[in-house]
Amino acid sequence: MPTMPEVLAKGPILINLDTVLANPNKRAALKVALGNTAVDLATIARQHEIAKTDEEEQHLRDDWFGAGDAGGKWWPQAQQRKPVAQIVRSALLAAIQRSEESGGLPIDCYWVCDPGHGEHDHNSAAQTPEPEEEFVEVTTSWNERQVTFIIFTPHPPTRYDAHPDSVVENILITKVENGSVITEPVFRHP
Numbered sequence: 001m002p003t004m005p006e007v008l009a010k011g012p013i014l015i016n017l018d019t020v021l022a023n024p025n026k027r028a029a030l031k032v033a034l035g036n037t038a039v040d041l042a043t044i045a046r047q048h049e050i051a052k053t054d055e056e057e058q059h060l061r062d063d064w065f066g067a068g069d070a071g072g073k074w075w076p077q078a079q080q081r082k083p084v085a086q087i088v089r090s091a092l093l094a095a096i097q098r099s100e101e102s103g104g105l106p107i108d109c110y111w112v113c114d115p116g117h118g119e120h121d122h123n124s125a126a127q128t129p130e131p132e133e134e135f136v137e138v139t140t141s142w143n144e145r146q147v148t149f150i151i152f153t154p155h156p157p158t159r160y161d162a163h164p165d166s167v168v169e170n171i172l173i174t175k176v177e178n179g180s181v182i183t184e185p186v187f188r189h190p
């Protein structure tokens with residue numbers, strides 16, 4: 001079973017975010033809340049039913065965003081550069097603005113882990129792979145049907161990867177493994 005998420009994921013928190021963003025009234029309320037930087041993102045996520053459980057809110061606070069948006073435990077190098085909360089807050093506001101400017105297009109949210117920012121062999125077996133610098137960024141793209149919001153991060157810490165309750169995503173990955181091209185499902189945490 002591949003580790004979560006292998007390439008692209010839409011876990012429960014992003015599913016909930018999609019639902020909030022799909023409702024014009026909830027989207028407008030979220031936009032106002034995001035504009036108030038005195039309230040941290042984990043709190044906003046809970047208040048707007050993006051994080052529906054104590055566990056989800058705590059995960060956002062501890063791992064992703066930290067208290068007061070100071071930076072969570074994951075991706076410490078990226079957090080030092082600019083806390084992930086500031087990046088995600090700004091990106092959400094930009095996605096909502098793009099949706100509004102485009103007549104209320106739906107916003108589809110995803111998370112991509114290790115988008116080629118991990119260790120690379122630099123095409124030489126003689127060299128020791130060097131880790132690339134950690135960073136987190138968000139892209140917002142659009143067409144006539146939707147706005148797509150994608151958070152790019154390094155992989156989460158190993159302790160988070162192995163999860164006994166992983167479930168199949170509605171995403172398939174096609175890749176080369178042991179010299180063969182295979183297609184398999186991506187797993188995420190429930």
